[in-house]
Amino acid sequence: MRRYTLPIVLAVALVATSIWGYYQYNEKNDYHTYLDIQFQRQFYDLIGHVENAQVELAKAMVSGSTKDLSKHLNDVVFQSYMAQEKLTQLPLYHGAIRSTERFLNQLGDYSTAMVNKSLEGILLDEDEMTTLSELHTYANMLSQQLIELQQDIVKGGINFGDLRREANRDLSRVSDQMEDLGLINIEERMVDYPELIYDGPFSEHLQDIKPRLEGENITEEEAVTIARETFQEENIGNIQVVGDIENTPIPSYYLSGVRDGRLNGQNVSMAISKTGGKVVWYLNPRETGESTLGADEAIDRAEEFLNNIGYENMTSTYTSAYEGQIVINFAYEEDDVIVYTDLIKVKVALDNGEIIGLETEGFLINHHARDIEEPEITEEEARERLSSGVEVESTRLAIIPTAGKKEILCYEFKVKFGEDHYLIYIDAKDGIQREILLLVDQEDGTLVI
Amino acid sequence: MKRKIAIPLVTILIIGLFAVVFFENTHAQNLSWGSSGEEVSELQRRLTRWDYYDGPISGTFGPQTYEAVRLFQRRNGLTVDGVVGPQTRSALGMPTTTPAPTAPVSRGVSRSDDVNLLARTIYAESRGEPYEGQVAVGAVILNRIRSQDFPNTMAGVVYQPCAFEPVKRGTINDTPDDSAYxxxxxxxxxxxxxxxxxxxxxxxTATSRWIWTRTITLRIGRHVFGV
Structure with missing residues (x-):
């Protein structure tokens, strides 16, 4: 009897393992199938949205009135963003779908820009209509290729679940699979599509923005000196240039240092522009103790700091405090006009009033001597454009940026509607409402107006 | 970069959620040459009743209506500009405002959970890196949201398949430390x-050859950043 014990135990174990294994296998298959059908669905949706975008675009082009045009373009906006959304949820390697993603995004952005134009009563010009028809050609091409791809997938039994597994193992093998899938072909053809120049959001050509910052080029030694002088009160020792920041709008030296004195050993870092030697950003990540300063004292402290390093006429516009720190936004002010584009942020520690962060990129890129035009409509006229349901609390003139990188002079109205505060911007030239911002008051954030 | 350029204003309210609310048609629109619609018909009816206008009730503000409005304004001591603004409106007895929207009782809410998702991603991707390296990882995610080559929401970017290692491994769900926050x-x-x-x-550890085709902007700690 005894000599059978071991074999029996082993047999039982084997059976148990088999059952467990079988169960695991089934479960794995279930997950795999589930995932695969989800991806298949996304893929079908993707095709559907691209097709719809293309059809709506075609309808928009033959629409006679600006009303019909905007109606159909609105659908293009929705369909193209949905298509982009589905595409980015598929387990596809980024390099293979990048231009397709961009195409779908730009199709949506461009259509949005055209809808806005139509709504303002501006007729689309010939170039814009040509761009629309070019976009239509590409949308057409894309949906055809996607349909072919879909058929291949159904026929050839490539499933997205497998693709996903491969992706986990090796991204480069995924890219081979992509080629099999034919996505690379689409991608190559998408690359040729023309660059769009338009006044819409996220316009590609905006990336080549030239900063307004001017000045002499500085050496590494000078950068170290500037760092030391700027943060004199912070006692930073051992400042070194540890790297370069290149291929960005403001090429800079990347420096790091160590705090001396009481908070010995705390690392700080910053970037100083190679042109003009300005601090682009500064970060001191120290933990803060119990708060002893109020917001007003912190704002005074930050203003004093900005004055010391040569920024004048800066007005605080917004503060937000958390965990013993406060971030204060400063905008440049000229002739009682707030210039929101020229933005500097200062972070102050609320335990001892020390400056623990600085961010000046908005200011360095945008600030220049401006000829601020006189508003063409009066404050009264602008106020008439507001809804009768709101209660105006304050008004001032402000320059705000548009999505297309232009600056417009607006009347800024802080209004109360129901329980919420809003900022409404009315163009000082033509009275068009340019922007509405809803202020969400949180216990730690307040707008300073 | 677009952030700095495009909407520094947005950053003013960075913690909050911005709702774009349209108060369309809540304030009576000015009527002028080229306007059309039921309000213009109403204007023409009123002007006809008082013999300022003898054209058709067409609902289109044309030259005849324009002259009639000017005449009305001249006779009633209003600014003669041919535009039906608030004063001309009230002189005509037309409603100066459409009904005010009912004020909502509830307050706006903000999506503060974006901070948590971003902090988790930063923690999972760059624990042990210098602080500026952690901020840089966060900035890359935010730059992606604004880029056309990537999804347009934070969740879309963070959870995009094949994008971030920790999402694949599940470490994205680890609780972040203070520094990551x-x-x-x-x-x-x-x-x-x-x-x-x-x-x-x-x-x-990078396995993709493609990634090296990117233009490098800087190196912080163990990470290389690029566009």
Whole structure:
């Protein structure tokens, strides 16, 4: 009897393992199938949205009135963003779908820009209509290729679940699979599509923005000196240039240092522009103790700091405090006009009033001597454009940026509607409402107006 | 970079959610040459009743209506501009405002959970890196949201398949430390050490050849950042 014990135990174990294994296998298959059908669905949706975008675009082009045009373009906006959304949820390697993603995004952005134009009563010009028809050609091409791809997938039994597994193992093998899938072909053809120049959001050509910052080029030694002088009160020792920041709008030296004195050993870092030697950003990540300063004292402290390093006429516009720190936004002010584009942020520690962060990129890129035009409509006229349901609390003139990188002079109205505060911007030239911002008051954030 | 350029205003309210609310048609529109619609018909009816206008009730503000409005304004001591603004409106007895919208009782809410998601991603991707390196990882995610080559929401970017290792491994769900939270807040507040980078990778572990075709902007700690 005894000599059978071991074999029996082993047999039982084997059976148990088999059952467990079988169960695991089934479960794995279930997950795999589930995932695969989800991806298949996304893929079908993707095709559907691209097709719809293309059809709506075609309808928009033959629409006679600006009303019909905007109606159909609105659908293009929705369909193209949905298509982009589905595409980015598929387990596809980024390099293979990048231009397709961009195409779908730009199709949506461009259509949005055209809808806005139509709504303002501006007729689309010939170039814009040509761009629309070019976009239509590409949308057409894309949906055809996607349909072919879909058929291949159904026929050839490539499933997205497998693709996903491969992706986990090796991204480069995924890219081979992509080629099999034919996505690379689409991608190559998408690359040729023309660059769009338009006044819409996220316009590609905006990336080549030239900063307004001017000045002499500085050496590494000078950068170290500037760092030391700027943060004199912070006692930073051992400042070194540890790297370069290149291929960005403001090429800079990347420096790091160590705090001396009481908070010995705390690392700080910053970037100083190679042109003009300005601090682009500064970060001191120290933990803060119990708060002893109020917001007003912190704002005074930050203003004093900005004055010391040569920024004048800066007005605080917004503060937000958390965990013993406060971030204060400063905008440049000229002739009682707030210039929101020229933005500097200062972070102050609320335990001892020390400056623990600085961010000046908005200011360095945008600030220049401006000829601020006189508003063409009066404050009264602008106020008439507001809804009768709101209660105006304050008004001032402000320059705000548009999505297309232009600056417009607006009347800024802080209004109360129901329980919420809003900022409404009315163009000082033509009275068009340019922007509405809803202020969400949180216990730690307040707008300073 | 687009952030700095496009909407510094947005950053003013960076913690909050911005709702774009249209108060369309809540204030009576000015009627002028080229306007059309039921209100213009009403205007023409009133002007006809008082013999300022003898054209058709067409609902289109044309030359005849324009002259009639000017005549009305002249006779009633109003500014003669041919535009039916608030004063001419009230003189005509037309409603000066459409009904005010009912004020909502509830207050706006904000999506503060973006901070948590960003902090988790920063923690999972760059624990042990210098602080500015952590802020930089956060900035890359925010730059991706604004880029056309990537999804347009934070969840879309973070959970995009094949994008971030920790999402695949599940470490994205680890509880972040204080430093990751602070870095997430700094990134949301606009600090971008990378100058607009869209990619970062660790040269020691990166498997994709494609990633090296990117233009490098800077190196912090173990990570290389690029556009």
């Amino acid at each position: 602070r870095a997430a807040r700094d990134a949301l507040n606009g600090w971008d050490p990378t100058g607009g980078a869209l990619y970062f990778w660790n040269p020691a």
